Amino acid sequence: MITTLSTSKVIDRTFSTGDLPILVTCNDQKQYICKYMRADSVSAYKLTSELIGSILAKYWNLNTPEIVFVKILPEHTKPFAIQYNHSAEAIGYQKINNAIDIANYINDDIKQSQKLFTQLLKIALFDFWIANEDRTCNNANMLYVDRDEKLISIDYGGIFNTNSYQTKLCQLSSFDSIIYADIFKHLETNSDFQNIVEKSKKYYDICINKSRKIFTDLETLQIPKSWNITENILRQKINELFERQWIDDCFSNYKETLRQNF
Template sequence: MEQKLQLRTVNVTRYMQALREGGSLPALAAADDGFKYVLKFRGAGQREKALIAELLGGEIARILGLKVPELVFANLDPAFGRSEGDEEIQDLLKGSQGLNLALHYLSGAINYDPVATKIDTFLASKIVWLDLLITNVDRTFRNTNMLMWNRELWLIDHGAAFLFQHGWTRWKENATKPFPIIANHVLLQQAEKLDQVNEEFSSLLSKEKIDAIVSLIPEEWLLAGRDGDNAAELRTVYADFLKLRMSYSDQFTKEANDARKSLI
């Protein structure tokens, strides 16, 4: 039976400050539930496709038992940001009216430093395997996209995953072809237990769970990319990509193991 997943929806009440570490200008914002969030805008960078990648990558990581800040849908009122003095930010807010995505703000968290903090080889292997599955190009020494919070490692920023979105008709090819960028992964050298993780995760991430995660993608985000005019069909492509990619997990695990050996 298909599992039902659901994300909370909040209304953004206050734009607090831009977080200029990334090119997409995420922001720290307050919402009507009393919490602070890192707000990812549909009007930035790769637009809705980045939000889809963030949503899928984050919820897959959560299903696999990795720590990810809570993801919520975040409504941005049309009147929001009219008083913003920065023209670039004002344009971003105007272009992001409606449904956006936000991550719960981890107050006091610091960027993961791979030199200062070594993590468990099993955890490293889990994160490398996840990024192989979702074709995430952005977990490198330059951008680790991980935080240390309460002495635990948390994953953030999956907006650069799912490369097939940017060449939509080649999704099958992208699901099955090698992913050499994994050689740049910040945790690859520590990922000594990829075979064990592959066995565990291959049974954990069922087709039903994939369908449940993909069902979370809002219709308006799917149609905004203009890759088709049927949201259900577009949603099916994401599910089929992940299922096909899963069927090649032995191959991409071997690929990562081979890349890792070259680093030792």
């Protein structure tokens, strides 16, 4: 169940990344990074991607921030020039404290552990299946929390081939994968390729089956009515995710991309 909160004070800050998210404090006293509805019709589908990506990531046992819906009150954005549709709920990612952004340079801040490598492989495989074009070596969309030894996946605004809801899913290029980033080389130490492929395949089959259940009834996604999403368009896209050919091709693509980087 995703709860709906309201902002409780003037927004804390803005980010200059692609979606210009904002950091807000809500009426539960916690801070959330919010992605919000713009005037265009595309942003509703982008928010839907953020929502679906977050829900699925949980089912895949990835570390991913908790999400809520946020009513951003107009009086709380006044000092900032933010163009948004305030009658539509935003999606809020609970702020993770003491996390660092994974950048394209890896330094000794990040432990070289098998645990982190396993988390990275799961994120990489998930991205192939969900066609996430926004996590690349230039933009990792991952946070690192040293005390918990966790890689946290963020930002699902680029899934479904950057929200191509009206065209067929298409495979990521190997270069679009986080497997091409320095962090892969940093964590891949003394690993056995064949063993990883076998373990990944077992994990993949379990995750696909778990994911299937979420979509039997679209109501469980809790997509706000204010987003005005056309159910048929969404249903079509979700069905593609579970086509046998797509499932098999994604795994082959993941395996080949791994092989190229071992």
